[in-house]
Amino acid sequence: MASVHIELPHHTYAIQIEAGLLSLAGQRVWDIVPHGRCALVSDRTVSALYARPLADSLEKVGFRVSQVDLDAGESHKNAASIERLYRGFLEDRLERSSPVIALGGGVVGDMAGFAAATYRRGVPFVQCPTSLLAMVDSSVGGKTGFNVPEGKNLIGAFHQPELVLIDPTVLRSLPRRELLCGIAECIKHAVIRDPSLFEWMRENAQSILALDDAVMVELIERNVSIKAKVVMEDEKEHGVRAHLNFGHTFAHAIEATAGYGEILHGEAVALGMLAATRASVEAGLCEEGLLDSLEVLLDAFGLATSSDLPENAILEEAMRHDKKVIDDRIRLILPEALGRITIRDDLSPVCVRSGWDHIRQH
Numbered sequence: 328m329a330s331v332h333i334e335l336p337h338h339t340y341a342i343q344i345e346a347g348l349l350s351l352a353g354q355r356v357w358d359i360v361p362h363g364r365c366a367l368v369s370d371r372t373v374s375a376l377y378a379r380p381l382a383d384s385l386e387k388v389g390f391r392v393s394q395v396d397l398d399a400g401e402s403h404k405n406a407a408s409i410e411r412l413y414r415g416f417l418e419d420r421l422e423r424s425s426p427v428i429a430l431g432g433g434v435v436g437d438m439a440g441f442a443a444a445t446y447r448r449g450v451p452f453v454q455c456p457t458s459l460l461a462m463v464d465s466s467v468g469g470k471t472g473f474n475v476p477e478g479k480n481l482i483g484a485f486h487q488p489e490l491v492l493i494d495p496t497v498l499r500s501l502p503r504r505e506l507l508c509g510i511a512e513c514i515k516h517a518v519i520r521d522p523s524l525f526e527w528m529r530e531n532a533q534s535i536l537a538l539d540d541a542v543m544v545e546l547i548e549r550n551v552s553i554k555a556k557v558v559m560e561d562e563k564e565h566g567v568r569a570h571l572n573f574g575h576t577f578a579h580a581i582e583a584t585a586g587y588g589e590i591l592h593g594e595a596v597a598l599g600m601l602a603a604t605r606a607s608v609e610a611g612l613c614e615e616g617l618l619d620s621l622e623v624l625l626d627a628f629g630l631a632t633s634s635d636l637p638e639n640a641i642l643e644e645a646m647r648h649d650k651k652v653i654d655d656r657i658r659l660i661l662p663e664a665l666g667r668i669t670i671r672d673d674l675s676p677v678c679v680r681s682g683w684d685h686i687r688q689h
């Protein structure tokens with residue numbers, strides 16, 4: 328088993344990574360938050376696959392499990408789903424120390440976490456992430472929330488979990504496109520913090536795509552460690568946590584112009600990283616070689632390196648609505664080299680445009 332520890336000023340927790348961990352989860356949860364009742368929150372897709380073995384394991388050690396299954400997908404990450412969670416918790420009389428356990432991707436994790444942060448002013452929270460993105464990113468760090476018509480994740484809270492349990496074998500049922508979105512986030516971590524991970528991912532691309540157990544444990548452990556370090560340095564996102572947004576300013580513009588749902592977030596992040604790196608090269612901040620290496624790595628995993636996107640005018644419009652635009656200047660997170668990142672708001676429109684043009688299919 329691999330394990331990563333998060334140590335924050337007021338809270339410490341472990342992230343355990345092990346093939347087959349789901350069926351051992353009951354005891355691991357009981358060791359940290361023993362209680363008569365717990366809530367198991369999932370979405371219908373993941374629940375049909377994995378809720379039974381997890382619930383069995385929880386019941387075996389003495390939990391009474393109340394289960395709430397939400398509709399799957401980003402479009403259900405809303406106040407109505409949160410309300411369903413509160414109702415379910417109230418009906419089953421969950422108490423102040425009853426843990427809420429999230430089983431699912433980032434959508435389930437963010438919503439179950441928010442409900443746990445607010446139900447009875449906060450109850451213990453455990454994450455069992457089932458998508459690669461949730462394993463390496465959203466389940467670590469305590470950001471929770473949901474979407475409103477005005478925008479994504481506008482209502483939320485910081486609520487750190489008591490424990491994160493990751494079983495990489497569940498990735499075998501994850502749709503390939505969703506897996507690749509998680510891989511894009513891993514590549515992002517490698518670029519911002521870890522040149523050796525970048526090289527390792529290139530060498531192990533085939534084993535990662537084949538979901539080899541040992542390789543996946545290592546991939547997840549290395550990525551969780553990067554996310555953990557960033558979170559420990561900057562829990563509430565006042566500084567370096569912004570580096571995790573590498574590629575995101577372009578990605579949001581890509582998602583907005585492509586039409587939400589057409590392109591998945593991780594796919595847009597992959598393209599966004601390329602665009603930001605191209606802009607960085609154009610501004611003389613980084614070597615062209617980094618752009619080439621990034622392109623080769625994305626390609627090795629079958630991630631697209633260009634897309635059918637409109638011209639720059641729409642880019643500017645979309646980017647002005649992005650939350651990283653301060654005083655009308657576009658704030659970009661740019662690589663200077665593998666493992667070295669800078670934040671700039673003074674790039675010329677020519678540099679920004681060269682990034683966008685680089686990922687447009689001609």
Ligand SMILES: NC(=O)c1ccc[n+]([C@@H]2O[C@H](COP(=O)([O-])OP(=O)(O)OC[C@H]3O[C@@H](n4cnc5c(N)ncnc54)[C@H](O)[C@@H]3O)[C@@H](O)[C@H]2O)c1
Pocket residue numbers: 370372373376399400401404431432433434435437457458459460461464465466467468469470471480497498499500501502505508
């Ligand atoms: N809290 C954070 O720090 C943070 C960070 C990044 C992203 N997020 C959030 O995460 C969300 C995206 O997460 P996601 O990509 O996991 O999306 P998701 O939760 O919608 O999962 C993607 C799809 O895969 C299915 N699925 C998940 N695991 C599966 C499995 N093992 N087998 C079969 N199907 C499975 C789900 O049912 C869903 O249909 C967004 O809402 C985003 O805002 C949060």
